[in-house]
Amino acid sequence: MLSPTNSPIVAAYVAKTPGSAALHAKASEVLPSGIAHDSRYTDPYPIYTARAAGPRKWDVDGNMMVDFYGGHGSHLMGHCPPTVMEAASRQLMQGTQYGSCHALEVEWAGLVQALVPCAERVRFTSSGTEATHMALRLARAFTGKRKVVRFLRHFHGWHDHMAFGVDNHFDGTASPGVLPEVAAEVVLLPPNDIEAVKACFAADRDIAAIILEPTGASTGMIPTTPGFLAALRAACTAHGVLLIFDEVVTGFRVSAGGAQAESGVTPDLCTLAKILAGGLPGGAVAGRRDIIEWLDFDVSAEKKREKVKHQGTYNANPVSAAAGIETLRMIRDGDFCARATAAAQVMKQRFNEVLAEEGVPWAVYGEHSVIHFFTNPQGMAVDPLRWTPEGQQAALMAGEPRGELMKKLYLALVTAGIDPKGARGAILSSVHGPEEIAEATESWRQAIRALKQEAEL
Numbered sequence: 001m002l003s004p005t006n007s008p009i010v011a012a013y014v015a016k017t018p019g020s021a022a023l024h025a026k027a028s029e030v031l032p033s034g035i036a037h038d039s040r041y042t043d044p045y046p047i048y049t050a051r052a053a054g055p056r057k058w059d060v061d062g063n064m065m066v067d068f069y070g071g072h073g074s075h076l077m078g079h080c081p082p083t084v085m086e087a088a089s090r091q092l093m094q095g096t097q098y099g100s101c102h103a104l105e106v107e108w109a110g111l112v113q114a115l116v117p118c119a120e121r122v123r124f125t126s127s128g129t130e131a132t133h134m135a136l137r138l139a140r141a142f143t144g145k146r147k148v149v150r151f152l153r154h155f156h157g158w159h160d161h162m163a164f165g166v167d168n169h170f171d172g173t174a175s176p177g178v179l180p181e182v183a184a185e186v187v188l189l190p191p192n193d194i195e196a197v198k199a200c201f202a203a204d205r206d207i208a209a210i211i212l213e214p215t216g217a218s219t220g221m222i223p224t225t226p227g228f229l230a231a232l233r234a235a236c237t238a239h240g241v242l243l244i245f246d247e248v249v250t251g252f253r254v255s256a257g258g259a260q261a262e263s264g265v266t267p268d269l270c271t272l273a274k275i276l277a278g279g280l281p282g283g284a285v286a287g288r289r290d291i292i293e294w295l296d297f298d299v300s301a302e303k304k305r306e307k308v309k310h311q312g313t314y315n316a317n318p319v320s321a322a323a324g325i326e327t328l329r330m331i332r333d334g335d336f337c338a339r340a341t342a343a344a345q346v347m348k349q350r351f352n353e354v355l356a357e358e359g360v361p362w363a364v365y366g367e368h369s370v371i372h373f374f375t376n377p378q379g380m381a382v383d384p385l386r387w388t389p390e391g392q393q394a395a396l397m398a399g400e401p402r403g404e405l406m407k408k409l410y411l412a413l414v415t416a417g418i419d420p421k422g423a424r425g426a427i428l429s430s431v432h433g434p435e436e437i438a439e440a441t442e443s444w445r446q447a448i449r450a451l452k453q454e455a456e457l
């Protein structure tokens with residue numbers, strides 16, 4: 001546990017956030033680790049946010065931060081875009097759960113169909129985790145095969161097929177509470193290794209699907225190499241394996257049609273959430289009609305097969321649908337994806353200039369609107385302005401082994417006025433303008449200097 005007594009960085013964080021400390025003490029009496037999502041675990045304690053608007057948020061102590069977590073990636077246009085909030089508020093007063101079909105879900109699905117290349121049909125879920133769960137179930141039903149292939153460190157939510165091989169259990173063994181029998185049906189492969197994929201397909205005829213984050217683990221922290229998606233598409237088609245793109249983060253962010261539209265590689269199925277529902281809870285699985293029709297009552301009856309089951313109280317929730325419709329319309333008609341990407345690329349350059357000026361052998365990298373901090377755990381010679389992630393080891397890219405440095409980097413950034421994506425990067429939106437980027441660059445410099453003063457760098 002970090003202590004303020006021997007770390008000025010921790011001391012500064014603690015001094016600035018007494019309200020969060022008090023809330024966390026209370027939270028720990030009722031919530032495990034005082035939190036509701038593993039990635040919010042913070043040593044010594046997380047900040048508690050009171051409100052957010054545009055590119056900023058304010059904690060319970062009144063500290064204003066430039067926000068670079070963007071609601072875990074669910075905000076492409078910053079917090080509370082006015083027309084999205086109006087649409088959701090209007091719907092809130094007309095009913096939050098009808099227990100019946102409604103017109104909004106029809107329009108929402110139509111927008112997904114129009115924007116996302118693979119989306120011949122759409123089924124809404126309540127979260128991204130539920131979407132990846134359903135995608136795998138559909139793939140098994142459609143192919144009649146049992147196994148799925150995933151790539152090491154790619155994240156697809158927390159259900160039983162996904163709860164290992166992301167930040168531990170790289171040997172494919174089950175993490176606590178997961179049945180070893182379930183883990184045994186999941187094949188973990190190294191990312192970007194098409195020969196490993198082909199060898200796996202050739203050796204095992206029981207692979208139903210392969211799922212991946214199309215831009216790479218953690219939205220590009222370990223980037224997908226050029227040509228890999230197309231090669232994967234060809235291998236899947238050749239072996240009758242379904243290709244699933246997990247576009248929970250990249251969907252409507254990388255481009256209006258997601259990574260599949262940008263790369264020109266169309267998967268059989270994709271999973272969507274986050275921006276899909278305009279910052280409210282919601283998800284979807286979308287894809288080929290003949291696969292998604294395994295959910296269809298009439299088609300299943302006609303084909304004399306038992307349909308895939310799927311319920312969900314909050315599927316296509318009308319408030320989420322109203323926010324989602326307005327968000328997707330704006331993305332369809334505007335340049336929000338491009339603006340977020342442009343902002344991220346400027347910030348990447350500024351952060352790398354700071355690293356070069358401060359003589360720190362780290363680098364900031366990443367395409368699109370999510371950028372990543374390479375913190376160089378092995379102390380290699382790195383020129384921040386020239387470094388590229390190609391060929392680097394996955395563990396190093398993830399900042400492992402993780403010591404106190406990563407924890408302190410996060411605390412130092414928060415104290416200096418920005419809320420990053422943990423200690424590993426930043427998610428930008430279309431409303432991160434020159435002012436926010438200038439402030440963030442100054443915060444980055446302050447944090448780097450604080451780490452130097454504490455002999456962490």
Ligand SMILES: Cc1ncc(COP(=O)(O)O)c(C=O)c1O
Pocket residue numbers: 072127128129130132155156157158213246247248249273274283
């Ligand atoms: C790529 C990816 N897939 C799936 C999920 C799970 O989505 P949810 O948190 O909505 O369950 C996430 C969440 O961050 C994600 O990043």
